[in-house]
Amino acid sequence: DVKVTQSSRYLVKRTGEKVFLECVQDMDHENMFWYRQDPGLGLRLIYFSYDVKMKEKGDIPEGYSVSREKKERFSLILESASTNQTSMYLCASTTRDFPPNEQFFGPGTRLTVL
Amino acid sequence: AQKITQTQPGMFVQEKEAVTLDCTYDTSDQSYGLFWYKQPSSGEMIFLIYQGSYDEQNATEGRYSLNFQKARKSANLVISASQLGDSAMYFCAMRERTKAAGNKLTFGGGTRVLVKP
Numbered sequence: 179d180v181k182v183t184q185s186s187r188y189l190v191k192r193t194g195e196k197v198f199l200e201c202v203q204d205m206d207h208e209n210m211f212w213y214r215q216d217p218g219l220g221l222r223l224i225y226f227s228y229d230v231k232m233k234e235k236g237d238i239p240e241g242y243s244v245s246r247e248k249k250e251r252f253s254l255i256l257e258s259a260s261t262n263q264t265s266m267y268l269c270a271s272t273t274r275d276f277p278p279n280e281q282f283f284g285p286g287t288r289l290t291v292l
Numbered sequence: 293a294q295k296i297t298q299t300q301p302g303m304f305v306q307e308k309e310a311v312t313l314d315c316t317y318d319t320s321d322q323s324y325g326l327f328w329y330k331q332p333s334s335g336e337m338i339f340l341i342y343q344g345s346y347d348e349q350n351a352t353e354g355r356y357s358l359n360f361q362k363a364r365k366s367a368n369l370v371i372s373a374s375q376l377g378d379s380a381m382y383f384c385a386m387r388e389r390t391k392a393a394g395n396k397l398t399f400g401g402g403t404r405v406l407v408k409p
Binding site for chain 1: 296298301325327329335336337339342344383385395396397398399400401402
Protein backbone atom coordinates (compact mmCIF):
# COMPACT_ATOMS: atom_id res chain seq x y z
CA ASP A 179 0.00 0.00 0.00
CA VAL A 180 1.02 3.54 -0.69
CA LYS A 181 2.08 5.36 2.37
CA VAL A 182 2.37 9.11 2.77
CA THR A 183 3.65 10.27 6.11
CA GLN A 184 3.85 13.72 7.62
CA SER A 185 6.32 14.68 10.31
CA SER A 186 3.78 15.87 12.89
CA ARG A 187 0.06 15.47 13.54
CA TYR A 188 -0.08 18.57 15.72
CA LEU A 189 2.22 21.57 15.84
CA VAL A 190 2.09 24.78 17.84
CA LYS A 191 4.34 27.68 16.83
CA ARG A 192 4.66 31.34 17.63
CA THR A 193 4.21 34.23 15.24
CA GLY A 194 7.39 34.93 13.33
CA GLU A 195 8.88 31.47 13.73
CA LYS A 196 10.17 29.53 10.75
CA VAL A 197 8.17 26.33 10.37
CA PHE A 198 9.05 23.19 8.44
CA LEU A 199 6.43 20.60 7.53
CA GLU A 200 7.86 17.39 6.12
CA CYS A 201 6.17 14.86 3.88
CA VAL A 202 7.54 11.52 2.74
CA GLN A 203 6.01 9.01 0.31
CA ASP A 204 7.22 5.49 -0.32
CA MET A 205 5.78 4.70 -3.76
CA ASP A 206 8.23 6.49 -6.03
CA HIS A 207 5.58 9.00 -7.11
CA GLU A 208 6.66 11.84 -9.35
CA ASN A 209 4.08 14.36 -8.19
CA MET A 210 3.70 15.73 -4.68
CA PHE A 211 1.35 18.39 -3.35
CA TRP A 212 0.77 20.57 -0.33
CA TYR A 213 -2.77 21.71 0.54
CA ARG A 214 -4.29 23.60 3.38
CA GLN A 215 -7.77 22.80 4.57
CA ASP A 216 -10.05 25.35 6.19
CA PRO A 217 -13.74 24.94 7.09
CA GLY A 218 -16.04 25.74 4.19
CA LEU A 219 -13.16 26.26 1.79
CA GLY A 220 -12.23 22.67 1.13
CA LEU A 221 -8.64 21.95 0.23
CA ARG A 222 -6.62 24.65 -1.45
CA LEU A 223 -3.40 23.94 -3.25
CA ILE A 224 -0.35 25.77 -1.95
CA TYR A 225 2.46 24.29 -4.06
CA PHE A 226 3.15 21.16 -6.00
CA SER A 227 6.17 19.44 -7.45
CA TYR A 228 6.32 17.21 -10.51
CA ASP A 229 9.96 16.23 -10.18
CA VAL A 230 12.97 16.65 -7.96
CA LYS A 231 13.90 20.32 -7.62
CA MET A 232 10.86 21.28 -9.73
CA LYS A 233 7.94 23.16 -8.24
CA GLU A 234 4.93 25.16 -9.26
CA LYS A 235 2.79 27.57 -7.34
CA GLY A 236 -0.71 26.54 -6.52
CA ASP A 237 -3.63 28.78 -5.75
CA ILE A 238 -2.41 30.24 -2.45
CA PRO A 239 1.42 30.25 -2.40
CA GLU A 240 1.87 33.55 -0.56
CA GLY A 241 3.74 33.14 2.70
CA TYR A 242 4.96 29.64 1.81
CA SER A 243 7.89 28.04 0.05
CA VAL A 244 8.74 24.42 -0.72
CA SER A 245 11.73 22.20 -1.20
CA ARG A 246 12.11 18.91 -3.01
CA GLU A 247 15.69 17.69 -2.91
CA LYS A 248 14.78 14.00 -3.07
CA LYS A 249 11.97 12.30 -4.94
CA GLU A 250 10.33 10.88 -1.84
CA ARG A 251 10.40 14.04 0.27
CA PHE A 252 8.52 17.32 -0.14
CA SER A 253 8.84 20.03 2.48
CA LEU A 254 6.60 23.01 3.12
CA ILE A 255 8.23 26.04 4.73
CA LEU A 256 6.58 28.94 6.45
CA GLU A 257 9.33 31.53 6.50
CA SER A 258 7.68 33.66 9.17
CA ALA A 259 4.55 32.07 10.57
CA SER A 260 1.48 34.21 11.04
CA THR A 261 -1.80 33.54 12.82
CA ASN A 262 -3.69 33.34 9.53
CA GLN A 263 -1.61 30.30 8.67
CA THR A 264 -3.28 28.34 11.44
CA SER A 265 -4.82 25.48 9.52
CA MET A 266 -4.75 21.79 8.65
CA TYR A 267 -1.99 20.99 6.16
CA LEU A 268 -2.28 17.95 3.95
CA CYS A 269 0.39 16.43 1.76
CA ALA A 270 -0.42 14.17 -1.18
CA SER A 271 1.36 12.28 -3.92
CA THR A 272 0.47 10.62 -7.20
CA THR A 273 2.01 9.12 -10.28
CA ARG A 274 2.20 10.87 -13.61
CA ASP A 275 0.27 8.14 -15.39
CA PHE A 276 -3.41 8.32 -16.29
CA PRO A 277 -6.03 7.34 -15.11
CA PRO A 278 -7.32 7.43 -12.41
CA ASN A 279 -4.02 8.05 -10.62
CA GLU A 280 -5.76 9.36 -7.57
CA GLN A 281 -3.84 11.37 -5.05
CA PHE A 282 -2.79 9.59 -1.88
CA PHE A 283 -2.89 11.73 1.21
CA GLY A 284 -0.95 11.88 4.42
CA PRO A 285 -2.72 12.10 7.79
CA GLY A 286 -2.39 15.87 7.96
CA THR A 287 -0.66 18.32 10.29
CA ARG A 288 -2.81 20.62 12.35
CA LEU A 289 -0.75 23.77 12.79
CA THR A 290 -1.62 26.43 15.34
CA VAL A 291 0.24 29.74 15.21
CA LEU A 292 -0.06 31.79 18.38
CA ALA B 293 -9.44 28.55 -14.12
CA GLN B 294 -11.48 25.66 -12.81
CA LYS B 295 -14.07 25.67 -10.13
CA ILE B 296 -15.88 23.01 -8.16
CA THR B 297 -19.12 23.80 -6.34
CA GLN B 298 -20.72 21.71 -3.64
CA THR B 299 -23.91 23.49 -2.64
CA GLN B 300 -24.81 21.31 0.35
CA PRO B 301 -22.70 22.22 3.37
CA GLY B 302 -24.32 19.49 5.45
CA MET B 303 -27.03 16.90 5.41
CA PHE B 304 -28.64 14.17 7.45
CA VAL B 305 -29.52 10.78 6.06
CA GLN B 306 -31.32 7.88 7.63
CA GLU B 307 -29.36 4.66 7.94
CA LYS B 308 -30.00 2.26 5.04
CA GLU B 309 -31.32 5.02 2.80
CA ALA B 310 -29.57 6.41 -0.27
CA VAL B 311 -28.10 9.88 -0.37
CA THR B 312 -27.00 12.09 -3.26
CA LEU B 313 -24.23 14.63 -2.85
CA ASP B 314 -24.20 17.38 -5.44
CA CYS B 315 -21.16 18.56 -7.34
CA THR B 316 -20.98 20.92 -10.28
CA TYR B 317 -17.83 21.96 -12.06
CA ASP B 318 -16.67 24.55 -14.49
CA THR B 319 -13.93 23.92 -17.02
CA SER B 320 -13.05 24.69 -20.58
CA ASP B 321 -10.86 21.59 -20.86
CA GLN B 322 -12.11 18.67 -22.95
CA SER B 323 -10.10 16.14 -21.00
CA TYR B 324 -10.51 16.09 -17.25
CA GLY B 325 -11.16 13.75 -14.37
CA LEU B 326 -13.57 13.94 -11.47
CA PHE B 327 -12.93 12.44 -8.05
CA TRP B 328 -14.76 11.97 -4.81
CA TYR B 329 -12.94 11.70 -1.51
CA LYS B 330 -14.22 10.90 1.97
CA GLN B 331 -12.73 12.45 5.09
CA PRO B 332 -13.84 10.85 8.38
CA SER B 333 -13.38 12.65 11.67
CA SER B 334 -9.91 11.09 11.96
CA GLY B 335 -8.81 13.37 9.14
CA GLU B 336 -7.43 11.06 6.49
CA MET B 337 -8.60 11.54 2.90
CA ILE B 338 -9.95 8.36 1.36
CA PHE B 339 -10.36 8.06 -2.40
CA LEU B 340 -13.83 6.75 -3.31
CA ILE B 341 -14.47 6.95 -7.03
CA TYR B 342 -13.24 8.42 -10.31
CA GLN B 343 -14.92 9.47 -13.57
CA GLY B 344 -13.03 10.44 -16.70
CA SER B 345 -14.55 13.04 -18.99
CA TYR B 346 -14.54 10.59 -21.91
CA ASP B 347 -15.98 7.69 -19.95
CA GLU B 348 -19.37 6.87 -21.39
CA GLN B 349 -20.64 4.91 -18.43
CA ASN B 350 -21.14 6.22 -14.93
CA ALA B 351 -18.49 4.97 -12.53
CA THR B 352 -19.49 2.61 -9.73
CA GLU B 353 -17.51 1.28 -6.78
CA GLY B 354 -19.50 -0.88 -4.42
CA ARG B 355 -22.11 1.31 -2.75
CA TYR B 356 -20.77 4.41 -4.46
CA SER B 357 -21.84 5.57 -7.89
CA LEU B 358 -21.16 8.73 -9.76
CA ASN B 359 -24.01 10.32 -11.69
CA PHE B 360 -22.06 12.06 -14.45
CA GLN B 361 -24.01 14.53 -16.57
CA LYS B 362 -21.45 16.09 -18.85
CA ALA B 363 -23.74 18.61 -20.54
CA ARG B 364 -24.83 19.92 -17.16
CA LYS B 365 -21.28 19.74 -15.81
CA SER B 366 -22.38 17.80 -12.79
CA ALA B 367 -20.84 14.80 -11.06
CA ASN B 368 -23.06 13.83 -8.17
CA LEU B 369 -22.08 11.08 -5.76
CA VAL B 370 -24.74 8.56 -4.79
CA ILE B 371 -24.22 6.46 -1.69
CA SER B 372 -26.66 3.59 -1.48
CA ALA B 373 -27.76 1.86 1.72
CA SER B 374 -26.09 4.37 4.04
CA GLN B 375 -24.21 3.06 7.03
CA LEU B 376 -23.19 4.79 10.25
CA GLY B 377 -19.59 4.65 9.07
CA ASP B 378 -20.50 6.84 6.11
CA SER B 379 -20.72 9.85 8.43
CA ALA B 380 -17.90 12.08 7.17
CA MET B 381 -16.98 15.04 5.00
CA TYR B 382 -17.14 14.37 1.30
CA PHE B 383 -15.15 16.31 -1.25
CA CYS B 384 -15.59 16.51 -4.98
CA ALA B 385 -12.45 17.32 -6.97
CA MET B 386 -11.42 17.82 -10.57
CA ARG B 387 -8.09 17.07 -12.13
CA GLU B 388 -6.47 19.56 -14.41
CA ARG B 389 -3.63 18.51 -16.62
CA THR B 390 -1.03 21.21 -16.22
CA LYS B 391 1.62 21.98 -18.76
CA ALA B 392 4.05 20.19 -16.51
CA ALA B 393 2.00 16.99 -16.82
CA GLY B 394 1.15 17.12 -13.16
CA ASN B 395 -2.11 15.96 -11.68
CA LYS B 396 -3.33 19.05 -9.98
CA LEU B 397 -6.70 18.74 -8.22
CA THR B 398 -9.18 21.48 -7.48
CA PHE B 399 -11.51 20.70 -4.59
CA GLY B 400 -14.99 21.80 -3.68
CA GLY B 401 -15.87 23.10 -0.24
CA GLY B 402 -17.17 19.75 0.93
CA THR B 403 -20.44 18.30 2.24
CA ARG B 404 -20.74 16.95 5.75
CA VAL B 405 -22.94 13.86 5.95
CA LEU B 406 -24.35 12.57 9.19
CA VAL B 407 -26.05 9.18 9.11
CA LYS B 408 -28.80 8.75 11.70
CA PRO B 409 -29.54 5.31 13.17
